[in-house]
Amino acid sequence: MTDAQAPELTGTNPLAPTPEGARTAADVVTPELVAQLTKGVAGSGRTANHTPFTGEKLADLPESTPEDVAGAFERARAAQAVWAQVPVRQRAAVLLRFHDLVLERQAEVLDLIQLETGKARLHAHEEVQAVAVAARHYGRKAPAYLRPKRHTGAVPTLTKVTELRHPRGVVGQIAPWNYPLELSVGDALPAFVAGNAVVMKPDTETCLTALWARDLLIEAGLPAEVFQVVLGDGPVVGPEVVRHADYVSFTGSTRTGREVAQGAAARLVGVSLELGGKNAMLVLEDADIEKAAAGAVRACFSSAGQLCISIERLYVHASVADAFLERFAARTRAMRLGTSLSYGADMGSLVGERQLATVTAHVADAVERGAKLVAGGVARPDIGPYFYEPTILDGVVAPMTVCAEETFGPVVSVYRFTTEDEAVEHANSTPYGLNSSVWTKDARRGRDVAARLRTGTVNINEGYAPAYGSVQSPMGGMKDSGLGRRHGSEGILKYTEAQTVAHQRLLPMAPSLGMDDEKYAAFMSRSLRLMKSLRFR
Missing domain, CATH: 3.40.605.10 (Aldehyde Dehydrogenase; Chain A, domain 1)
Known part of the structure; x- marks a missing residue:
């Protein structure tokens, strides 16, 4: 979004301030609150x-x-x-x-x-x-x-x-x-x-x-x-x-x-x-393009892209790529940036100077090496010191930094594919394996593709929220994206030590009832065969 396309600013906020949004940091973070919260630290x-x-x-x-x-x-x-x-x-x-x-x-x-x-x-x-x-x-x-x-x-x-x-x-x-x-x-x-x-x-x-x-x-x-x-x-x-x-x-x-x-x-x-993650979203040729474009905005730009499970790579089937990109770019350019302590802004700020510097460097490197800016690519100090417009890059190739390194900001690269195998191969071609997304109208096909992706979570027809919000199921990363899982049984049992208590009754686990070692070994061998035939586990 260029300055000419940006919403009209009201003060430093592109959203019209509301009474709730008019609160300042001093109104919220009072000395009394800080004293209460830091008590015991x-x-x-x-x-x-x-x-x-x-x-x-x-x-x-x-x-x-x-x-x-x-x-x-x-x-x-x-x-x-x-x-x-x-x-x-x-x-x-x-x-x-x-x-x-x-x-x-x-x-x-x-x-x-x-x-x-x-x-x-x-x-x-x-x-x-x-x-x-x-x-x-x-x-x-x-x-x-x-x-x-x-x-x-x-x-x-x-x-x-x-x-x-x-x-x-x-x-x-x-x-x-x-x-x-x-x-x-x-x-x-x-x-x-x-x-x-x-x-x-x-x-x-x-x-x-x-x-x-x-x-x-x-x-x-x-x-x-x-x-x-x-x-x-x-x-x-x-x-x-x-x-x-x-x-x-x-x-x-x-x-x-x-x-x-x-x-x-x-x-x-x-x-x-x-x-970390370098998460991929796959838009198959039978996807609902309108829904996929709206979903991509959520998947790529929530929390200004500062989310380990957000999408940084978009793989779109060549037959629908232009139509998808047109809709996705229009939605991205229309996003409202704001600082108000109220609902209404579509995206907020990067967290600080380091994140802004990383985002700026990744985008500049890609553009200098031939990538095309479809949307964004501009910092917005008129809104706040660390604001950066949601950005779409097309034509990204190695060795552009943004191609492989995690940006952790509101930047996504678009790639085209022609076969499902190609899309899966590219999506998996990263040392990371945290989250991925598949868009298709065919539920069975979506599940089949999902099973081929080497990520800890896969979302079908959404970016990240369904898998993360399904707390009975484990959530975590493969490969360089981590060890262990949160949520579900794994999310609590990891905080415990398992202890096995075995109580032997009536007979010892040793020769008894007059059996010598040889007879005991033969008895146990017969018992093991019997337990298998009775389908003991």
């Missing part, structure tokens, strides 16, 4: 965070030292021993109360998410939805996931086996800036209901949102000491979290994820990682 130093909308400081914050991190783990460990003894249904009830509080007081956190990330309000609401769904799911299903399970023993009727699930202890969580509610407390909820404590290091620039969620969980009944928060520079505080944790949960870049994994491996503690 240990830190002998001082740091600050800022809003991307204007670049101004939001709050002064405590900064944790390595000693502060060690102290947080010590307090969490003591509290966890008591919390683990609380019956699981009582722990689950905390999540259900939290669910209600989040929905009742969502206006508070929507303001914080917007101010800290710069995203549009509707995109901030995606986080509210995701956290509420996760709280409801684990609030209802945790007792079933965690209950003791009976298994067939080594010798049926003689061996009684029970599988128990114990909390790991204190989970160290390192959360990113881009989804400060969902990727902080959303990942912590199953850890809590499984009986763990959590020491979380949110990104300092978006920590008020995570601290708000902690405050609400305590109001819902979570013991305060069970949820510790430490703040500070990632390279300083992050390794300290890994050094003390009984299990590590990390969401962020693949580069940092490798370092976290190495730190956890050195201590022989478990780790789950959700990392």
